[in-house]
Amino acid sequence: MSILQIGLLGKANVGKSTFFSAATQTPVASGNFPFTTIEPNVGVAYVKADCACKHFGIKHENDYCVSGTRLIPVKLIDVAGLVPGAHEGKGLGNQFLDDARQAEVLIHVVDIAGTTDIQGQPVPVGTHDPLEDVEFVQDEFDQWFADILKREWDKITREIDQKRAKLTDGIAKRFTGLGIKDFQVQEVLQKLGLMARNPKEWKDSDIQTFVKELRKNTKPMIIAANKADLCTDLSIIDKISDCVIPCSAETELLLRKASKSGIVNYSSGDTGFTIPDGKEIPPAQQKALDLVKSVFSKIQSTGIQKILNTAVFDSLKFIVVYPVEDETKLTNKDGVVLPDTKLLPLDSTAKDLASLIHADIAKGFLHAIDCKTKQRISGDQKLKNGDVIKIVSTLSRG
Ligand SMILES: Nc1nc2c(ncn2[C@@H]2O[C@H](COP(=O)(O)OP(=O)(O)OP(=O)(O)O)[C@@H](O)[C@H]2O)c(=O)[nH]1
Ligand SMILES: [Mg+2]
Structure with a gap:
């Protein structure tokens, strides 16, 4: 992202x-x-x-x-x-x-x-x-989602029958082009009680209900x-x-x-x-x-x-975080104060922020510093809206 x-x-x-x-x-x-x-x-x-x-x-x-x-x-x-x-x-x-x-x-x-x-x-x-x-x-949206699934339904059924795929990933695979993740498919299957239902037994109305909920949840x-x-x-x-x-x-x-x-x-x-x-x-x-x-x-x-x-802030519930490289001056390495902003999903962690900045920074992640409290925070700590964060990593970007 x-x-x-x-x-x-x-x-x-x-x-x-x-x-x-x-x-x-x-x-x-x-x-x-x-x-x-x-x-x-x-x-x-x-x-x-x-x-x-x-x-x-x-x-x-x-x-x-x-x-x-x-x-x-x-x-x-x-x-x-x-x-x-x-x-x-x-x-x-x-x-x-x-x-x-x-x-x-x-x-x-x-x-x-x-x-x-x-x-x-x-x-x-x-x-x-x-x-x-x-x-x-x-x-129109729901029908488009439904068409994607119906086109592949026989294939999905076969994959599951032959134990080559589970229901969640069998379905999720068809929606990766739309940026939809496995866990989102799983959440909807669970919510509708369709998790344990064999795809062979799904009725057309199950597919319609499923795609409508998936569309609402993901888009x-x-x-x-x-x-x-x-x-x-x-x-x-x-x-x-x-x-x-x-x-x-x-x-x-x-x-x-x-x-x-x-x-x-x-x-x-x-x-x-x-x-x-x-x-x-x-x-x-x-x-x-x-x-x-x-x-x-x-x-x-x-x-x-x-x-x-x-x-951004109500429908998606995203938060704004300010990454900096100097936790006292709140600057990047060129001395610019509060140089950048990142929009992150709610419940994102310090490690998620590191990944968003650069894969290498995430790879070498040691800890982060909350510049408002000057406290050290761990990788799995959730960030809050308005946080100013320095990431400490053994690797730098690029
Ligand atoms: N009165 C008024 N007219 C508007 C408003 N917004 C757009 N229009 C007019 O509506 C017409 C269509 O605007 P577009 O922006 O081309 O609409 P669109 O949805 O992009 O249209 P397509 O690309 O053809 O699908 C134009 O004549 C605009 O001037 C508005 O807020 N008020
Ligand atoms: Mg237009």
Whole structure:
């Protein structure tokens, strides 16, 4: 695992690429018609957390620490849109699934204003039910998982009959391309009481239940209720049972551009913007900014930063750790204070951090130092969010 990957997916024409452009500040094609995106766009976005400098009460020069808020890079993947039947090749087929398969968490972008039909064609506001999209996208995913398993089911059964494989690894092998681990397959088998059931006795409904649970456990999905600026009745959000956050990708994109050209002071996640002192705003721009204000009063923030943070810190429950090489000065060997951040799954250990930094550092691991308490910690000790850690190893990287 290097940098955490987040996949943006959803029906065609819902605003995935606009979300991507806004979050990564990378201009990509967007347009009000389905299948604008064919090849995936890959870029870097940032989640935000309190920087560890706050704990130590220090000031440091770092492009990734803005007034004590730390920007932590994540990889964002914007894929082609999908339509019902994508897993059987409809629309652009399941290319989107292939492109998103390594993502650890998924942001499902939905047109909450109902301005696009099921095929992604523009329709008047409120004429399409977004709840239909929430369901069909999850269903496409589940069918894709189910197809992987059904295709191989006879083979899996034979392998187990001939004692060449156990149920867990027989199944897990088929999902390695999706970054799914043996223990995750085992957890789901256990949870559903399928561990002891011979694959010959599995019914189609067992496979369906199994893949749905596996998908939920391994690819957590959060719903970005996009085009909230156009939505006439946001209470529709309450009807979605999954984690859902209203947003307006277009507003975020506009604000980021305006901020870059010095028209406004705005940082992603803010609940408003200000105009720099003495700045003259032409009437056309003022009109656009008035619209932005109405979005803030409707949904507090544009939602983009909140969605990224929720995906990483709530859905995945990842923690931020700061590796350093000098435990007193909190620097790397070039003297940069709090130079780096790592995102790690909850319950990760000091040894896990070492592996993430470099295989050799993990190989020669002796112990670690918690720089906040100055205490020595062992390899199997669990790290906490915000920890600043020095790894002591007999080997250095490379
Ligand atoms: N009003 C409004 N329009 C938006 C918003 N986000 C995107 N749009 C518009 O929706 C249309 C589709 O946007 P894209 O970003 O191309 O959508 P996509 O999901 O990437 O589309 P495909 O690549 O074709 O699947 C464009 O006309 C955008 O300007 C939003 O938050 N509010
Ligand atoms: Mg697109």
